[in-house]
Structures are given as C-alpha cells and as structure tokens.
Amino acid sequence: MPIRKKPVDVVLVGMGLTATMIGKELAEAGLTVVGLERGVWRDTVPDFQSPAMHDELRYAVRQHLHQNPELETYTFRNNTNQTALPIRTLGSFLPGTDVGGAAVHWNGQTWRFLPSDFVTRSHYESKYGRNFIPADLTVQDWGVTYDELEPFYDRFEYLAGIGGQAGNLRGEIKPGGNPFEGPRSREYPNPPTKLAYAGALFANAALELGYRPFQVPSANMTATYTNPEGMTLQPCMVCGFCERFGCEHFAKSSPQVMLLPKLMEKENFELRTQAHVIKVLLDPDKKRATGVLYIDLDSRAEIEQPADLVILCSFGINNVKLLLNSGIGRPYDPRTGEGTIGKNYSYQTMASVSVFYPESVNINPFMGAGALGTAIDDYNGDNFDHSGLGFLGGAYVAAYTTGARPIEYHPVPPGTPRWGVDWKKAVRRHYNHTVGLTIHGSSMSARGNYLDLDPTYVDAYGQPLLRMTFDFPDSDVKMANYVAARTTEIARLMGGELVSPGDRSTPYSIVPYQTTHNTGGAIMGSDPTTSAVNRYLQSWDVPNVFVQGASAYPQNPGYNPTGTVGALAYWSAKAIREQYLKNPGPLVR
Amino acid sequence: MTEIARRELLQGASALGLAFALGSHASAQTQAAGQGSVYLFFTETEAQFIEAAVERLIPSEPEWPGARAVGVPYYIDLQLAGPYGRGDRLYLRGPFAVGLPGQGYQLALTPAQLYRTSLAAIAREFGPSTPFASLTDADKDRFLRRLEAGELTIDGFSSAIFFETLLANTIEGYFADPAYGGNRDMASWRMIGFPGAFAAYAAVYTRHGLKFDRAPMAMAEVAHHDDHHAAPATAGAAR
Ligand SMILES: Cc1cc2nc3c(=O)[nH]c(=O)nc-3n(C[C@H](O)[C@H](O)[C@H](O)COP(=O)(O)OP(=O)(O)OC[C@H]3O[C@@H](n4cnc5c(N)ncnc54)[C@H](O)[C@@H]3O)c2cc1C
Numbered sequence: 048m049p050i051r052k053k054p055v056d057v058v059l060v061g062m063g064l065t066a067t068m069i070g071k072e073l074a075e076a077g078l079t080v081v082g083l084e085r086g087v088w089r090d091t092v093p094d095f096q097s098p099a100m101h102d103e104l105r106y107a108v109r110q111h112l113h114q115n116p117e118l119e120t121y122t123f124r125n126n127t128n129q130t131a132l133p134i135r136t137l138g139s140f141l142p143g144t145d146v147g148g149a150a151v152h153w154n155g156q157t158w159r160f161l162p163s164d165f166v167t168r169s170h171y172e173s174k175y176g177r178n179f180i181p182a183d184l185t186v187q188d189w190g191v192t193y194d195e196l197e198p199f200y201d202r203f204e205y206l207a208g209i210g211g212q213a214g215n216l217r218g219e220i221k222p223g224g225n226p227f228e229g230p231r232s233r234e235y236p237n238p239p240t241k242l243a244y245a246g247a248l249f250a251n252a253a254l255e256l257g258y259r260p261f262q263v264p265s266a267n268m269t270a271t272y273t274n275p276e277g278m279t280l281q282p283c284m285v286c287g288f289c290e291r292f293g294c295e296h297f298a299k300s301s302p303q304v305m306l307l308p309k310l311m312e313k314e315n316f317e318l319r320t321q322a323h324v325i326k327v328l329l330d331p332d333k334k335r336a337t338g339v340l341y342i343d344l345d346s347r348a349e350i351e352q353p354a355d356l357v358i359l360c361s362f363g364i365n366n367v368k369l370l371l372n373s374g375i376g377r378p379y380d381p382r383t384g385e386g387t388i389g390k391n392y393s394y395q396t397m398a399s400v401s402v403f404y405p406e407s408v409n410i411n412p413f414m415g416a417g418a419l420g421t422a423i424d425d426y427n428g429d430n431f432d433h434s435g436l437g438f439l440g441g442a443y444v445a446a447y448t449t450g451a452r453p454i455e456y457h458p459v460p461p462g463t464p465r466w467g468v469d470w471k472k473a474v475r476r477h478y479n480h481t482v483g484l485t486i487h488g489s490s491m492s493a494r495g496n497y498l499d500l501d502p503t504y505v506d507a508y509g510q511p512l513l514r515m516t517f518d519f520p521d522s523d524v525k526m527a528n529y530v531a532a533r534t535t536e537i538a539r540l541m542g543g544e545l546v547s548p549g550d551r552s553t554p555y556s557i558v559p560y561q562t563t564h565n566t567g568g569a570i571m572g573s574d575p576t577t578s579a580v581n582r583y584l585q586s587w588d589v590p591n592v593f594v595q596g597a598s599a600y601p602q603n604p605g606y607n608p609t610g611t612v613g614a615l616a617y618w619s620a621k622a623i624r625e626q627y628l629k630n631p632g633p634l635v636r
Numbered sequence: 637m638t639e640i641a642r643r644e645l646l647q648g649a650s651a652l653g654l655a656f657a658l659g660s661h662a663s664a665q666t667q668a669a670g671q672g673s674v675y676l677f678f679t680e681t682e683a684q685f686i687e688a689a690v691e692r693l694i695p696s697e698p699e700w701p702g703a704r705a706v707g708v709p710y711y712i713d714l715q716l717a718g719p720y721g722r723g724d725r726l727y728l729r730g731p732f733a734v735g736l737p738g739q740g741y742q743l744a745l746t747p748a749q750l751y752r753t754s755l756a757a758i759a760r761e762f763g764p765s766t767p768f769a770s771l772t773d774a775d776k777d778r779f780l781r782r783l784e785a786g787e788l789t790i791d792g793f794s795s796a797i798f799f800e801t802l803l804a805n806t807i808e809g810y811f812a813d814p815a816y817g818g819n820r821d822m823a824s825w826r827m828i829g830f831p832g833a834f835a836a837y838a839a840v841y842t843r844h845g846l847k848f849d850r851a852p853m854a855m856a857e858v859a860h861h862d863d864h865h866a867a868p869a870t871a872g873a874a875r
Contacts, residue, residue: 098858101833104812109725116727123739132735132742135727244844286835409845413830414837448841453811453830465784466693466803467777475700478828504729556738 049340049349055079058339058354060324060369061361063148064609065595065616067302067310068206069358071276072620074313076628081352083322083341086145090303095151095293103452107291112152114142118323119506121364125518125554126495127381133504133512139556140394140563141291142362146320147302149362149563150609154290154417154449155266155299157209158606159200159614161428162193162229167491167602170429171439180439181522185384185391185492187601190573190582193229196614199621201232203613207300208280210237210269214261225261227424237269244410245482246421248402249446252540258423263445264610265418266300276309287450289417299417321345325510327357327373327592336375336592342508355631356591356623363598364392367498367568368513376579376588379497381516387579387587389499391492391567392515393603396442396523398486398531398551402543403460409479415450420485422446423537426530427605428489438525440489442605444534447485451478458483461547482541484534488527488551489605490566493520498568518555527551564608566600573635581635583622584615590633593619673710673817676717677748681767682755686712688769690806692776700827703810703818711809711818712751712802721748734793743793747801754798757790758783814854825852834858 057073059066062084074080089095089112105111114120114137122131143149163170167186171179180186213234214224223239239262242250250260267283274280283298297304310316321344328337328351338353359366370376370388379390404410422445424430430441450456458481459473501514519527528550538546572578575587584599586592595616597608626634675683686709696702703709715721723746735742745753762768768779782788784803786796809818811825813833819825825832832852840846 098833098855101835101855101858102813102815104808104816108808108812109720115725117723117725120727125736125738129736130733132733132739133727133729134739135741136725138740241842242844243841247844283838284836285838285841287837288835409847411837411841411846411848413835414841414848419841451830453824453828454808457807457811457828466780466806468695468697471694471697471700471702475827478830503731554736554738556740558738558740 049351051351052353054338054353054355055081056354057081057356057358058083058352060339060357060359061085061148061365062146062318063143063360063362064150064302065612066148066358066360067307068613068616069360069595069620070316071306071310072617072624074310074316076624078315080316081354082316082318083324083339083352084146084318084320085323085344086320088320089145089147089151089293091293091295091297095295097295100292100295101286101288103454106152107452108454110137110141110291112143112145112291112293113137114144117507120512122501122504122512122514123557124514124516127516131501131514131516134557138558139561140565141560142365142563142565146318147307151293151301151303152291153266153609154607156418156420156607157204157207157264157266157610159228159610160193160604160606161227161430163429164604165189165191165193165196167439171433174429175433179433181520183493183495183520184439184522185494186439187391187492187570187572187577189601190571190578191618196611196618197229197232199614199617200610202617203610204264205236206274206276206305207266207613208237208268208272208274208305209235209264209266209300210239211235211264212239212261223261225422225424226259227427227430235264236274237272240265240267240269240416240419242421243414243419243448245412245446245448246419248482248541249484249537250421252537253423255540256537258425258537260421260423263418263420263422263447265416267416267418268298274305276306278305278309280304283416285414285416285419287413287415288452289415290449322350323508324361324369325372325508327359327369327375327589329373329375329589333374334589336589356593359592359594360596363596364498364513364515364565364568366594366596366598368500368510370569370579370594371498371500371513372510375586375592378499381495381497384494387570387575387577389497389568390579391570391601392496392498392517392565393490393492393567393600394517394555395562395564395603396488396490396519396527396551397561398442398488398527399549400484400486400531400534400538401458401547401549402482402484402538402541403458403477403545403547404480404482404543406476406480408542410482411479412448412451412456412481415448417449419449420445420447426533436525436529438522438529439491440523440526440605442486442488442527442530444530444537445485445487446482453478460545482543484538486527486530486534487605487607488523488530490603491520491522492567492602496520519551519553524551524553562607564597564603566597566603566608569594569598570601571599572601581633583634584619585622585627585634587633591631593623595619673707675710675713677713677721678709678716681759682751683709683713684767684769685755685758688776689780689802692773692780693803693806694810701823703806706810706818706820706823708806708809708818711812711816712805714817715805716748716751722746741797743797750798750801754790754795757788761788815856822852822854
C-alpha cells in the first residue's frame, strides 16, 4: 500500500518551465500546490558556476543535465512494419531533468508562431483548395487563434526578458524586425542582440536577394532586466556554453532566474524532488483524477498524493507517457485514425548549408550565445506562395553563432576523410573559417506518426516505455529541400570558397542530435473525437487534468517551440483561475 | 608549465603526464610532464593497440601533436575505468536485437565490455607475433578501414560498432578539457584556435574578423580567475 499524503488542491507533475509558471499562478490564487520533480534541486549557485560548467565532455557529450536513459527512455521505429527498439543512449533529442527542466539548458531562441500556423488545415484548404493537403497528413486547427494568444505571448516574453525588435507593431511593419510575424501589442522588453560575424555575412547576402533579415528573439539577456515578477536578470556574457549548459551569469531565462524563487517563497507551495510520478490516479469510472502516484527515489517508497487538480508539466512526450500509463483517454490507432492519445506526434525538420571561407576570414564561432543569430522568415509557414510546390509549411533560415565547443563542432568540407592526417589538417583549416546556416523547418503531422506504449520494454520503475513511430512525411522532405535550395543561393553570395548544401533525407534516425522539439501526442482542438485536450489544455476525458507543453501542438510550425509553450501556459492558467476554479468541470462542452 | 616542457609536449616527445588530473583543479598546470601515467583499465596488450590506433586516427605532425602524444589513450582508459565504462546513462535492459542504423547502439555491452571484447578479437586476428602496433602505418590504416567498414565480426557484431566508439572516444579525448587526461597542454585547442573554458566575449563579438589569439585556458586555470563569474549579489537567489 502506498503512503498517502495529505490532500492538496493542485499537484504539478515535473518542475520545469511550465510547472513553475502554472505553480506561481495557482499558488497566487491561494491554492495549496505541490510540485513533484523526478530530478534534484538545481540552482545557478552553485550548480551552474564556472569553471566546472564550461565542461563540454560532461554536459554536452555525456549529457549530465538531461534525462538519464538508464532510468527512463523511449523506444523508436520509423513505421509499424519495424520493431521498435530502445533508444539506449539519447541522441536526436535530449529532454531535461532536475528542477528547471529543459529550460535550464535550452538555447533561448524564443519565437512566436504565425497567425496562419494556428489554423493550418483551414488556411491551406481555403487558400489552395481542399485537395492541396496531401492525404497522409493529419494536420488540424488548434482551436485557439494567434489573436487570442497574443497577450499571453506578450506576458511570457516580458517574464523572460526577450531581446528583439518588433517587425509588426499593432499592424505596422517595422524595419529591422520580422515583417512576417503576427501583430504584437508592444515592443520586446529588451533590445535585440547585435550581429555576430556569421550573421552579418548572412544578412548582407540575404539583403542582396531581397530578403528581410532580423535578429532572432533571444532569451539570453541583452541588458540588465527586472521582470514584472521582480526578478533581475543580468546581461549575457556571450560565453558560447549555452545549449546543454546551465548559465552561470543569471543571463538566460531559466525558471531559476526568472520566476522559481518567487514560487519557492510561497507558504502554500511545496517542492518535492526525487519524486518520480508513475501515474495519475483515477476514479473507478475514469472521469475524475484523485491525485498521482509517485516513487520517492530516496526511500523507494510508493506515495499517493491526493489532489483536486492534476497538471502534467513533465515535457510534451513524457506527458503522453503518463496519460497512456494512467488510462486517460483513448489511445490513437494509426489503422483507423481513431483515438486521440499519442496522435499527431511531430518533430522539427532540420537541414543545413555550410559556407567554407579562406583562412583570412576569422569567424570566431566560439564567441557565441544560444540565441545569437540572424534569420530570414521569407520561407516559413505560408509566407511564400505554395502553389504547385506540393508541400505544406516552411522554415526560417538562420546564421546562428551559439558557440563552437570542439568535440562536437569541427566542420570539414564534404569529401574529407573521417580520420587521419588529412582530417586533422581539415579540422585545423576550417574550424575558425566556416559558417553554418540552419534551416529550421516545420513538421506536419501524419497518420503513421504517433506515440503509444511499448509492448516489450520497461523503465527502471517497471512502467512501459513510450514507443515513438516516426519518419519525415514526403511533404516535409520536399519543404526542407526547397528551403535548402533557396538557402544555398544565399550561401553562394556570402563570400566563401565552397558551399556545401546538406539536404534532408529519410529515414529519420535517432542518432545525430537534431532538436528537442518533440510535439504532439496530446493535441489541443475543438473536437473531443480528434483532440486530447480542449483549447485550455484541459483533458476532454478527465476534466481535472490539464496537460501543459508542446504535446498540445497538432503539428509543429517552423519555429522553436518554447515561446508558444509559455504563452499557452499563461493562457491555460488564466482559464483555470478565472473559469475552472469557480466552476470545476469541463471548460468547453 | 615552462616553455621547454611545453615544447616537448608539442613535439610529442612525451606521452607521460596527467592521467590523474580528474578532480584536481590545478593539476593541468602543476603536474610535471615527466611524471608517469598508468593504465587503470587496459592491459598492456590492449594499451599497445589503443596507443597505435589512436595515433593513426589523429596522427602527429611536426607542429601539432596527435592523439597519442596528448594523452588520449589515458583519457579513454580513465573513461572506461569509470562510470562511462560501466554503462552510466546507457539503457541496458533486454531483449536485445540487431537494429537499423537509425535506431542507434543496440548491444548488450557496456563501453568497457565493448572494448574488452573487441580488443580480444583484434588480438586474436593478429596473433602474438605480429601485433597491430608493429605494422607499417599504411597497413595499420588498412586494418582500421576494415574495422570501420564492418568487415570483421566480433562476437557476433560488426566491427564498425567498435570502430565508431573508438573514433568518437578519440575525438572526445583529443578535444576535451585536459582535466580528463587527454588534450595535454590544450594542444588541440591551440591548433584550432579555441580559447577554452575561460569565455566571455560580450565586448568583442561584434568586432567582425578579429584575430583572437589569446592562449586557451583550461578549467583548472579558470579556477584561479574567478573574477568574471562572481555571482551578482542581487540576482536570482533562491529562497
Ligand atoms: C538542448 C535543448 C535546447 C533547447 N533550445 C530551445 C530554444 O532555443 N528555443 C526553444 O523555443 N526551445 C528550446 N528547447 C526546448 C525547451 O527547453 C522546452 O520547450 C521547455 O523547457 C519545455 O517546458 P516543459 O515545462 O514542457 O518541460 P521541461 O522544462 O523540460 O520540464 C519538465 C520537467 O518534468 C520533469 N519530469 C519528467 N517526467 C517526470 C515524472 N514522471 N515525474 C516527475 N517529474 C518528471 C523533468 O525532470 C523536468 O524537470 C530546448 C531544449 C533542449 C533540451
């Protein structure tokens, strides 16, 4: 029998980005809140301090801030004809663990989605005709619009102190910003980053071709900033140890730096670390959650935490595992297309182009910051005419200078041997003289891409692993290669000696790192037969369960996800505070 | 470190030194290059193969030492003797099956077991009289290419799996902070112009094309330069 704890109003599963935001909102509303985090406590001091933090081997290669696959991983296959095998060592994506979650070691590239991204199906059908969307794609509208989310994007950006320049201020197109973005109600809270050399080379070439470059919105502080919560963040030192590292300088918007201390102050909030939640507990009729069951990793005791409201904040795909292991909702079946839990798992379709320069051109790629980059958005979403192209969506193209830690970063031209003296000479020759362009593409949901429980493999706590069935649909491959071809045209004007296009090919492999932008599986929508949660991220099936994070995305637009994760968290928290608490029950009928 | 000692290292004259640097902050600077290293994991025969192989993967050139000279064999040895070797952060539950390339590593072996098994198979391949290390460079490369292409079967698995692990570990040791026993004197960082662990470029990143030739600094040295990472007293303190 599990130990039974005193009931609380709210239990948060996972204590990363979304949990910190929701926790603060609900604790402020006077509710008793318990946060359960499988990992340990982490803070800027002492955990993220230099010199130990500037250790590429420990943090970037051995992944010490990331989910430990020995305890919990996923199985993977490209399609249902294959047998899924465990991802024994993480590669393609790296979910976070410990307090702060992945928002401790993210890069901080903080985008909004386009207004049309929220209505993917109706937008393409009305603009290009009902037959335009390929039959294998299961893209849907979100059930929430850009205009509805705008105030919440704004609030998240002011919380996180994003540095950028508005491209569309209340409908007016502003020079220097992204002219394609949806209208914003006010400027960014902080100035944009300045151009690094790679960005400048890219911007000049892009301008020559008539594109409109701008600086990527950055959660690496561009000025000292005190946010509306009263937390002060410090300017980024541009150290080049950002993605996969904690920030020693209080300069990257992690929960610890922008909000968590304010939540920890609350008497009605309690954090329990090393508390690994294994399921949401339900009433016999499965209509109501009674709390959660977790394992205390210190004592190995099973503990029941009763709660009136359960909020899953364990990172998108982990939320899906919890829903499935708890028996919430109906699992998706790719043969019939019915069921909703696990449906529309999507990813991010990445490609790249490299420009190799003469030895006289010092790029200094190590002078980096996670979101230091210059981008164009001309080929994202439906910012360009898709007639006759045969694909949906698009990508932004950016010259990022995020750092150049040499175990993982040592670019060489194609055709270079993989080892030996010629490889070594090429590494020496090109390390400081190469610019990589990132093609950051959308990932459209497809009928055969989904998440369910693995029939064979279990985690360290005996729970079935989440099984991922995924490959890039044709539409995404065409999209990535189309944008790569446009990018190559820009790259040829960047003054290098050699341009090397990196096309997108299939099958998808879990070995090389791509992004930790895993989306879908508990998607939002306006119809309970085709979505897992309603527009407020509330489970259709068990209304006292809310599911935060990118699991809600019906498909993944061509941007990094966290701006929208943050906006949705505030949007959902407001609905809980102002509607649900007054009248607990379904917010949409 | 004196100039003379550094030059010796750069010339690859010494393969001795810093295998015990882990966890000791100042070791990269204070341990003299003449001190001996010892293998904790590899047997003598295994070490002979590893030393010879990593030197072909990243060979020495007159100006720039290769993997062996900067201590990569000791780096790999320490890794295999420690948590990484024991399968730390590796999911090792069965059943095991041969996967597709896109499914990644699927052996039931920890890295230490993978090396032990593979090195034994390789030793059998050569026999005791003419070990790998005694081959000419061209023959060594030919054999490594066979491993890379998976032409050998080791205990039922492709030699490519071992080769890729060895290559990845060699590159790690070559470029990792010297605290881990490889990259002695930060030779690889000097070679490519990576300034290392001490890093704060806010004031210079906008000076495009700047020739930034400050000597690199390892974590052990940065430990003595704690001015730049002092935490601001007001920022973000928890509780
Ligand atoms: C290397 C990297 C770089 C990134 N860069 C960017 C970027 O530049 N821009 C961008 O937009 N996004 C980026 N992201 C994504 C971003 O970090 C996430 O979108 C964001 O953190 C998601 O917030 P979350 O609350 O959903 O999950 P998280 O912040 O990850 O929090 C989830 C928490 O739940 C805990 N947890 C999980 N399972 C359990 C369980 N069963 N019981 C108890 N606790 C549990 C985890 O330990 C973790 O602390 C990046 C991610 C990574 C890994």
